Amino acid sequence: MILLVAGKTAKAQRLTTRAEGEVTGYVDSMQVMVTSPSVKVSVGDDVAGWSVGGRYLVDVVSAASVDIVATASPRWNELRHVGSIEGMYKRGALTVGAAANVSHEPDYLSLGAALNVAVDLLEKNLTPFFAVRYGHDDVGRRGLGREHWSVLQRGGAQAGVTFVINRSLIASVQLDADFERGYLAKPYRYIPLFAEGSSEQVAVGASPQIVNALRLDERPVDSVPDARDRYALTGRIAGRVRRTTLRLDERLYRDSWGLWASTTDARVFVDVGARWLLQPHLRLHTQSSVLFWQRAYEVTSTKEGGRVVPRYRTGDRELSRLDTLTVGFTSKLRLNPQAQAPWFLQVQVDGAYTRFLDALYLTNRVSLFTALGVSAQWN
Amino acid sequence: MTAQQRLVLTLALAFSGCARVPAYQRETLAHPTMLLVGMAGVAESHIYAIQEGASGGGSGAEGGCGCN
Numbered sequence A: 001m002i003l004l005v006a007g008k009t010a011k012a013q014r015l016t017t018r019a020e021g022e023v024t025g026y027v028d029s030m031q032v033m034v035t036s037p038s039v040k041v042s043v044g045d046d047v048a049g050w051s052v053g054g055r056y057l058v059d060v061v062s063a064a065s066v067d068i069v070a071t072a073s074p075r076w077n078e079l080r081h082v083g084s085i086e087g088m089y090k091r092g093a094l095t096v097g098a099a100a101n102v103s104h105e106p107d108y109l110s111l112g113a114a115l116n117v118a119v120d121l122l123e124k125n126l127t128p129f130f131a132v133r134y135g136h137d138d139v140g141r142r143g144l145g146r147e148h149w150s151v152l153q154r155g156g157a158q159a160g161v162t163f164v165i166n167r168s169l170i171a172s173v174q175l176d177a178d179f180e181r182g183y184l185a186k187p188y189r190y191i192p193l194f195a196e197g198s199s200e201q202v203a204v205g206a207s208p209q210i211v212n213a214l215r216l217d218e219r220p221v222d223s224v225p226d227a228r229d230r231y232a233l234t235g236r237i238a239g240r241v242r243r244t245t246l247r248l249d250e251r252l253y254r255d256s257w258g259l260w261a262s263t264t265d266a267r268v269f270v271d272v273g274a275r276w277l278l279q280p281h282l283r284l285h286t287q288s289s290v291l292f293w294q295r296a297y298e299v300t301s302t303k304e305g306g307r308v309v310p311r312y313r314t315g316d317r318e319l320s321r322l323d324t325l326t327v328g329f330t331s332k333l334r335l336n337p338q339a340q341a342p343w344f345l346q347v348q349v350d351g352a353y354t355r356f357l358d359a360l361y362l363t364n365r366v367s368l369f370t371a372l373g374v375s376a377q378w379n
Numbered sequence B: 001m002t003a004q005q006r007l008v009l010t011l012a013l014a015f016s017g018c019a020r021v022p023a024y025q026r027e028t029l030a031h032p033t034m035l036l037v038g039m040a041g042v043a044e045s046h047i048y049a050i051q052e053g054a055s056g057g058g059s060g061a062e063g064g065c066g067c068n
Helices: A002-014 A066-070 A208-214 B003-016 B042-053
Strands: A017-030 A030-044 A050-063 A076-091 A094-105 A108-119 A126-139 A150-166 A169-182 A229-239 A244-255 A260-271 A276-287 A321-334 A343-356 A364-378
Touching: A017 A076, A017 B042, A050 B042, A126 A169, A229 B042, A343 B042
Parallel strands: none
Antiparallel strands: A017 A030, A017 A364, A030 A050, A050 A076, A076 A094, A094 A108, A108 A126, A126 A150, A150 A169, A169 A229, A229 A244, A244 A260, A260 A276, A276 A321, A321 A343, A343 A364
16 A cells, blocks of 8 residues: 555656746837737656647737738737647657647638657667648638638648767758648738739839839739648758757758748857856748749730739738848746756847848838747656 | 669768767767757747748648738
């Protein structure tokens, strides 16, 4: 009996509870502001090899972007609720994980799930991993009945391998393939059209006044293909010397819309003191436009005197040629010395500059992302 | 050379420089900053998903861009 109670107590003492609260903020030169408080809790047993956890996040979005200014629409505010759960179980060399999430806002509902498996080989020197994921989104518009909403389905797979290079160097390579089918356009974006041969007058970054003066009366809604296949090859490497870790990620991306991109992300982790970790961060993203991108879409005339509107047209600047440089840092401070119940305070500040090389209304965007978080762990 | 042979050759070259490190020499590799997981948090990843036309390279389930 005493042994049984002692065993149960030992098991209870092995449990580790982690809790985290964070508030993030985003603001940019397009007058978009997002505030996102979130909480995360997880419980696990490191010895038995399992954990379960959940997260809840709210996005409070306020925007009056240049596109809205150009169409004389008022500033809008919106709430997005995101909930997710995840679990992990490790048995011998095999680790299995599962996650599910739901995201809800007045005009968008997204459900997603993922399953991943990893196998430790060669004394954990080689770890292949695989994952599959599926998502179902319902895309609507404010004031539009649910029966008129559109569906977007997302399926994807991931395969990769992590390998130890030497005692202080580790790397991984992974391939992601994601397939999107359904409504992929932006339902609130209306595209200005121009008469045949007049688009050359519409310069990069042309102001709303110039665009409104030159465009035709007709303004159709954003329209893109209803299928998109996306592939990403990602390499990661981390090396540690004394009190510093250098981490370098490179992602090469290509999709069936003709967009290619390169994203380089570098982070340095410096142990400034026994309880303070400083992490400078640099990210460079560069991409081409999709094949159907045009800064100014022209209508074409038919022999019968009619006008043909381009089948695919978009004003989504994230589908155009752009470069983004992000520079920032994260500071993580351990607030107390107790090993059994450590508390951490984390601050992150990232500034980004985006250069739009072939878009209307804007040639650049400056943004600031900040995060303030507190986390704790109890054994 | 077939595509399969090229793949085998590439993997062989990639892993040829790797040493087999036993468990008792993995102190540095066990440091939390050496974990090769996505470093961006949920909110930060969401910003990248909206600002960049590319995706992938992370892990887990994503959803609800909140940007329509």
